[in-house]
Each structure stands twice: as C-alpha cells, then as structure tokens.
Amino acid sequence: MLDFPTWKKTWLWLITAIAIFAALPSIFSLSGQRWPSALPDQTVNLGLDLAGGSHILLEAEVSQVATQRLENMEEAVRGAMRQAEPRIRIGDVSTANGRLSFMLDDPADIDRARELLLPLVNGTGLTREWDLQVVDGNRVVLSQTQAGLDQAVNDAMDSATEVVRKRIDALGTREPTIIRQSDTRIVVQVPGLEDPDALKELLGQTARLEFKLVDETALPSDVAEGRAPPGSEIVPFAEGSSGEGQSLAVRRLGGIRGDNLVGAQQSFDPQTNEPVVSITFDQQGGARFAQLTTENVQKPFAIILDGKVLSAPNINEPILGGTAQISGGFTVDTANNLAISLRSGALPIDLAVVEERTVGPDLGADSIRKGIIAMAIGSLAVVVLMIATYGRFGVYATIALVINVLMILGIMAVLNSTLTLPGIAGFVLTIGAAVDANVLINERIREERKRGRRVIAAVENGYSEASRAIYDANITNFIAGVLLFLFGSGPVRGFAVVLVIGLFTSVFTAVTLTRMWVAGWLRKTKPKDILL
Template sequence: MLQFSLSKKLLIWGVVLLGFLFALPNGFYSRVEQVNDARAAIEAGQSSEELTVKAADWPSFLPASLVNLGLDLRGGAHLLAEVQVEQVYTARMDSYWPVVRDALREERETIGTIRRADGPDSELRVRISNPENIARAVEVVRGLATPVVSLSGAGANDIDVSSAGDTVIVQLSEAERLATNTRTMDQSLEIIRRRVDEAGTREPTIQRQGEDRILIQVPGVGSAEELKEIIGKTAKLTFHAVEGRTQDAATRVTSRQFLAPSIDEPGVYYALKKTPVISGEHLVDAQPSFDQNNSPAVSFRLNPTGGRIFGEYTANNIGRPFAIVLDNEVVSAPTIQSHIPGGSGIITGNFTVESTTLLSIQLRAGALPAELIYLQEQTVGPDLGQDSIDAGKRACIVAFIAVLVFMVLSYGLFGLFANIALIVNVALIFALLSIIGATLTLPGIAGIVLTIGMAVDANVLVFERIREELKKAKSPVRAIELGYERAFSAIIDANITTLIAAFILLAFGSGPVRGFSITLGLGIITSVFTAIWVTRLLISIWMRSKNPKTIEV
C-alpha cells in the first residue's frame, strides 16, 4: 500500500498542481473578472487601448476561469413572473379566422354569407346567414382540425367545434390547451434566457415554477427594475393595415379590428385590422441605427417569406398608411410612398440610443408569446452580498483552523499530513467549481464548510486503524498498510451513501438546494482522493526518508 510507482506519483502531484492552478484565479477575483470581461469585449469586436491593457493584466498561460457568485453573494435582482397563457389562446383564435373563413367561403351556396361575430377572447365565433345548414358549416370547420402534437394529447384534435343557433363556435380542445401551455412556458423560458444572456449578465437562474410562473434571478444587476427592462415587454412586432384614426379612446371598432394608442402622438388612437400583414416570426435581425435625421432608430430585416409578403403589400397599397405596432402600441404609421422590396426597413420613433439597443435585443431574442405579470420583485444590494461573503469566509476560516488544530493535537505528525491534504482538498473543490462554471451561493459555502469537517473523516478512520495495528505489535510499515487496507471499505461506503444523498438533492432540489448538493458532491470526491492518495503518498515519502523503527499516531 505504501509502494508508489513513478507514474503514479507524477499523476497525483500533477492533479494537485492543476488543482492549485485552476483555483488560483479565485484569489484575485476582481482582477481576473475585469480581464475576462475585457477579453470577451475584444472577441466581440470592441477594440480599444483600454480594453487591451485590461486584457493583458493576467498572464494568458494561466487559467482564468472563476467560480460564479450567486445572487446572495454578489447582489442582483430576483423576479417571480406569471405568464398570461390565456393571451396565447386569443392569438390562436385570431390566426384561425382566415383559415375558417376561406374554408366556409367554398360552401357559400349552402351556408350563405359568413361573418365573424363577437364572443369571448378564447373563442372564434362565425355567424352564417342560412342557419338551417349549420350542421354543414360545423362539419367543414371540424375538417380543419389537426391531431395534438404531445404525448398527453395522443389521439385528440386541436380544436372543438360546436354550434349555437346560426353561429359556429371554435375553441381549443383541453389537450391542445395543455400542449399550448407547455410550449408557451418553454418558449418564454428560452426567450427570457436569450435576452438576459445578450445583455451580458453572469450565470442567471431562470426556471419554471408551477404551471405558469417563472423564477428569474440575475446576479450583478443593479435593481429589479433594471432586470425588468432587460427582459422587457413581449416585444411583439407586427405590421397592420390602418382602418382609421381617432382621438377618442372609447371609439367602437368591429370584431375584426382593434384600437391601438400611438406612442409618438399622445391621445391619438389607430383602428387597425386584427390580422397582421407581417408578424415577428418573419423577423431575422434587428440592430440599433440612425434615421435620415440622425435620430436613434432600429433597423430590421425579414426572412424571404416575410420580405415577399412585405414587398407585395407595399406594392398594392401605395398611398395608404401602414402601422408598425410594438406590443399593441403604434410606434409609427407612415404612408406607403412606393414599393419596398428586399424585406428590410427602419423603425423610427421617440427613441434614445439606450432604448434602441434594448429594443434590438428584445426583437432579436424573439417575442415573448404572452405578457408577464411580476408577482415578486426583490433587489439584493452588493453590500448585503459582501456581508454574506465575509460571513462565509469567517465560517470557512474558523472551521478550517479548528480542524487543523484538532488533527495536529490528536494525531501529531500524521495529523499534519492530513492537514496538508485538507488544504489540497479545498483547492481542488474551487478548481472543479471554476472548471464547470458553477455558481457559488450561501448554501454552497455551507456545503464547503461541511466538506472541511468531513474531509478528515477518512484520515481519522485510517489513523485509528493504524493505532489498533500498532497495539498488536505490528511493524510501522505493516501497521500503515493494514490501516489503509482495512479502513478502505468503510471510507468508500460512508462517502458513497453521502454522495447518493447529494445526487438526490441535485436531481429534485432547486436553487440553493442544488448549490449545496454540488459543493457537497464535489467535496466528497476530492476528499476521497486526498485521503486515499495524497495523505498516503506524503506518509510514504516520509517513511522512505526517515525509515523510523517506531511511530506514534
């Protein structure tokens, strides 16, 4: 057990050296963080002398990965948002109207004239002039149904069609509603993550809670309001035909229209067709720019399909106003002067440079499928985060010193070997956290403190077994070998059971619980390595150099 080949020694010391190298940047956190930010900016094409100087402030041959600090350590913003999934049902019904209309028009001789009737937002109601043939109208609309694409909705159709008098009623089926809810939440999570990532924030926590809620925690953001601005509104960009203009917010419009306020002209409202000519789905890119008057604006580019539709519409509607609508507010309503081919254009309005940058991020990331209602808002200040870091440092230092003193008093020189392995163990934990890009929170610090206490358990088991063998008049070398050999199974069993608990916490926990489980799990792995290999190698080197006739443990 005390015999180490040269290759095994090199492997152990190599792992220890790499551990200290990867843990080193965390000792110069602010400096390395600035270097990483500068290097990222240079890679993104932002080059300046100041950035070059900052990027060179840390040797390029050294690792620069850091342990990310969580919300409770770094400060930042916390939001709990509720997704208004009912809005998606309304949008689906609006999109069904052209399809249903075209299908029923082919049966006009039987069912007569058709028109859309007013009804609940989650329903599409179509009235026909020949109610005696309502069954035929229902049959035609049912023929438009498609199977639900989800495991829970296998065999079900996406719409339910019924009738009441002379009216066909279309609504989403229960299976389709469940599938829509899942798609809406997944899409909202992805879009929020894109917007937060594009804004340059570090290690956000974005996860679903319950059926229709999303938890958003972003370290390093100044306030909850700033985070809400990054996430923004739905950023739903659409282009609509203008039906009229009024200054009366109570103006009645038909079921095929809606009234949208103007952003640039307070008190002015536009009556717009509900069905958009172009939607955000056709948007390929959006960038901040300037218009012909050198005012901040947003330029956009459409995909080929959107570009073709946009070109055809502008060619057929020269001289008519055309509204650019963002989140149901009219950004501008210019008159079409000529055919606009190519599928690109510019959005002008009362923008600032900052607002065009933010709007571009939101449009590029895609439109949120539904509005977010914020149920909880919380800002964790940097001072509170620093207090948490200081408290965590004190806890780690006190635990570390207490363990070091206990081991030396209990096991003498062998306790000193265990303490060296403990220092290596902590370095390896931070190295692994840095490599995998883990986020350290207060519960994570608690996991490290617990690991410090548990890290010497394996050494205690080994040293106590060595003591027992020495009492049986075994030679020092033989006693050490038997101590490691007979304690090995107990060490493995104890750590595997703890590791299983850590995996369960990781699988079923969330947020702080996962942070605790990650540091605990990594600590167990590094503790076993340092106890079985590092401590034993140190004892082996000492035994070979001193060759003592007796030892005291």
C-alpha cells in the first residue's frame, strides 16, 4: 500500500504538473496579468454572471405553425391529386377558418381521393394530425387536430432552439446557455457579448428564403391596392431594395424554399463589386432549381426573405449548377449575418424578443473578487485547523488542497468549461470536502496507533480502511453531480461541473498524493512515533 516505485511517482507528478500548468493561463487571466503568447493559452470561460453579457428571452408566434401547416397540406393535396392516374381535378380550394376544403369536379372520384389523402392525414407518428370529412358527397374538408397542432408546435420549438444555437455558435461566442422555457419561449444567455443589438437582429431574423415566380398577369393598379389574382399573393419589397415602397404579385405555390441549402457565404458581385450572398443547394434542391429556371426562361422570379422581396431578376438562362446569388442592397455585415442565418437554417417559427437584460462586466469582477475572498478565508481557516490538529500530516493536506484547486482550474480549462458564480461556491465546497478525506485518514491512523500497531502498519491500515469510506461517499456525490448536470441548466450546471471535477481531483490529491508523500517521509526518516 505504501510502496511507490519510481515510475509510479514520476507518473503521478507528471499528471499533477500538467494539470497545474493548464491552470496557469486562467490564473493569469483572472488576475489581469498577460500570459506569454508563445505558450498554450486555454483558459476557463467565465459565465454570464462573471463576465457580463446578454440575457434575452424569445417568444414564438405559434399561430404561424397552423398557417404553415395549412399551406403545406394544400401543396401536398394539389400534388397528390395532380399525380393521380387518371388525374383528379379539384376546385373551390379554401383555407378559411383554419381548415382546408376543396371540391371534386367528379363526385365519383371521392373514394380515390380519400385513399390518396389518408397517408397525408395520418402522418408518420402515432398522433392523428388531421381530421378528414366529406361534405355533400363531393367536398373534402381537412381540419387540424389539437394533438397534431401541439406536436407541430413542440417540434417547431425544438427546431428553433437548435437553429438559435447554431447561429450563436457561428458568432464565435463560448458556452452560451440556450434552453426552452415553457412551451413557447427560449432563454438565451451569451457571456462576454459586447453587441447585444447584433445578437437580437440575428435571432430576430427568421431567414425563411423562397424563390417564387412573379405573376405577370397581375395588373399594377391591383397590386398597388393589395389585390392579387387567384393563386397569387402580394409581397412587399424589402427596405433598401431597388423596389422599396412597392409590392409584387407572386405565385403562392410551386416555388422553391431554402430548406435544401447546404452552403451560404458572403461574397462580392464580380460586375458591381457589391456585397452579395452566394448560396449552394443540395442535389435535390439543385435539381428543382434547375427545373424551375429551365421551364421559365425570360420570366421574372422573386427572391423572398422573411416575406419581403429582395430582388426580382429575370431568368436569362437555366441555372444548372445548383448555385445562385442573392443581392439586395447589402452591406458586408448584413450579408454576412444573412449567410450565417441561411447556413444555420430558417427558423420554423418567428421569435420576438420579449425581455432583454444586460449584465455588466463590473458586476462579474466584483463577484469574482468576493468569491476569491471567501475562498481565501475558508482555505486559511482550514489550513490553520489542519496544521494545528495534525502537524506534518496537516501540512501534507494543505499542499494537497492547493494542488486540488489548481487541478480543478486546469481540467476546466482543458475541457473548455464555464465558471459561474455557483461554480465558485462549488470551489469553496470542494475545499471543505477535500479536507474531509484527510480527516478520515488521519483519524483512522490515530485509532490504529491507539490499538498498538506500529507506525508503518498504522499508516498503511489508516489509508486502506479510510479509502473505502472515501470512495463510497464520493460515488454518491458523483451521482448527484451528474444528475444536476443532466437535468439542470445554466448556473446549476456550472455548480455541477466544479463538483464532479472536484470529486476526482480531491480523491487524487487527498488520498494518492498525500499517501505518496507520507510513504516517502516514512522510508526516509523511519520515525518511532508520529504526532497525530
């Protein structure tokens, strides 16, 4: 138990030295000192409560989900009826009152139509998403079920949360907190962000990109008054575009959405040198885009972003390469933000900022200072008590305690973890818990000496017997820490990270390192007794 060969001591000191070295950049950073640029500089990230930053609460417009589902169902129904053999002709299509209804030209087609609609109505899950009714023998009515709508809203919120995460990660920020709150809200916390307005603009952009054919049959006077021909809709031009202040009539169905994008980059138009966004479709999207442009050469098509027309160029020739270029009076920054939004995917639902809170870095600095003071006072009290009670063994425990704190910082830096205010509380708690192990060991050694065992046997049995209790206690704490990390969020996770890492480092320093030091002292001095 007290035998430590050279290779084992070398290995333990190497692990300790690496962890301490990994902690040094964080210590320099927290103290305001400059760390040499030639050396690795991985540091512990500071959470929102320590580094300052932005807290934003987003709320979704859930009514859009029902509207979008109606539009998708209408397009699916039209496609299914058109592809039927022989074709099933329908008319008098209506989406009023949140329901999709249409008439069959031939009532005899009702059974065939029902068979084609059943897969669309039932969906792919266990929840029935639509109710299908036949009225007057030839009118089909599709109504959204509440269960189907609730599931769609939940799926949209999950997708929106992931899109928000991708957009914020693209900004280069570290360790953002992005969680759902209730059914329709998302909490976003970004530590160290200096420009919250840019964040709000990025998150507030739905980035729903569409390519739709312009309805050339629409009269300019009708468009100006907001009237569109059947099957079309009026879409206004975006601010800053060439048609700002005007509107355009576009075909409501049959266009292409940006769901098939695989790439988007800010670039420059080679002819005008204006900032643009170059986009790339996947194979399916590229084929659909090629078909659209091939079938409509010399016709205008509108590039629509979030319900606003960016531009409406003519299709001069088929675009077959699966790439396109979006222009619309961009600056470099706005083009880059749009590229980020398109790469991360369109938000399935609009998000509005309903709460904004900015935490200043001064508050975080004050929290760090007070946390360090609390840690220092607590550590000093523990050190005095340990040395006064256990003498040399208390000194070993104190050295192990210092190494323990440094190892926690080093491991957190290597893992790119975030330190929060509760994390500092975890540090203080770890200091007390780390000393517990040494108290158990030293008291066990005392008991063994009182039973008359020799020094070597007492120390060996003390470490052996106490270690089992230490491992059992730390296993239960580890389980609690893992559960806090898995089911907690934000500050709770920050506490759990320090707790779990501290459990491993505490056992390593308080048990393994101190045992190595005690074993070396015993072999060197061969004392007849120990003062405990």
